[in-house]
Amino acid sequence: MAEDELEIDLDDLTRRMDGAMVALKHEFSSLRTGRASASMLEPVMVDAYGSMTPINQVGTVNVPEPRMVTINVWDKALVNKVEKAIMESGLGINPQTNGTIIMLPIPELNEERRRELTKVAAQYAEQARIAVRNVRRDGMEQLKKAKNAGMSEDDNKVWHDEIQALTDKHIAQIDKALETKQAEIMQV
CATH class of the missing domain: 1.10.132.20 (Ribosome-recycling factor)
Structure with missing residues (x-):
């Protein structure tokens, strides 16, 4: 038994x-390796609609180039919150905003x-x-x-x-x- x-x-x-x-x-x-990856944003949470939400649930995350990640935020009111969450995440990336699209250039390590x-x-x-x-x-x-x-x-x-x-x-x-x-x- x-x-x-x-x-x-x-x-x-x-x-x-x-x-x-x-x-x-x-x-x-x-972990950042100097190359762009959508998964590097997974731990980043955004204060959206009163609760902490993963970035991929407030916008579309794309990797158009090897050193660039873009986030197309669906709700224009959340753009600043997403930008703030990225800056406070400790990833060491400075977001650049263009309307509802946030671009994240990945610097060389x-x-x-x-x-x-x-x-x-x-x-x-x-x-x-x-x-x-x-x-x-x-x-x-x-x-x-x-x-x-x-x-x-x-x-x-x-x-x-x-x-x-x-x-x-x-x-x-x-x-x-x-x-x-x-x-x-x-x-x-």
């Missing part, structure tokens, strides 16, 4: 570790800023590793409970090795994603 429950839990552990990877990729997508961004990427990766290790710890606690409930030593060892292999696989994926992102940031 305990073995069947652990199998379900292994699927849950996998799902939770995969969730840490998805969160990491989402955070990486918001200097060496110092690139190094800072690689450190931020490393912090995101470490947060993902911690999340994976926390999931592993939960799995090991479940394993300990199953052992106390009568699971054999051999089964316990098999499950222990399986949870560890799952953890190692996800940590390796995080390290590879970090390496790729840091190379992308440092690319001139």
Whole structure:
């Protein structure tokens, strides 16, 4: 009986570790690499109609050129609020307004800023590793409970090795994603 429950839990552990990877990729997508990307505006929220709203819900976000993002704001009354939200977001971009269209020229990244961004990427990766290790710890606690409930030593060892292999696989994926992102940031 305990073995069947652990199998379900292994699927849950996998799902939770995969969730840490998805969160990491989402955070990486918001890091500027010197190239325009609509995803860099995802974390920016606008105070629209009394609630905080993502930019893509108040206008159309486009990338017409490699170093330019445009936002066509649907409601003219929100143009200034969108502009203010972008300036306060910490992206380091100065918006230029032309009617209801806000243009965001993406400046070239200097060496110092690139190094800072690689450190931020490393912090995101470490947060993902911690999340994976926390999931592993939960799995090991479940394993300990199953052992106390009568699971054999051999089964316990098999499950222990399986949870560890799952953890190692996800940590390796995080390290590879970090390496790729840091190379992308440092690319001139």
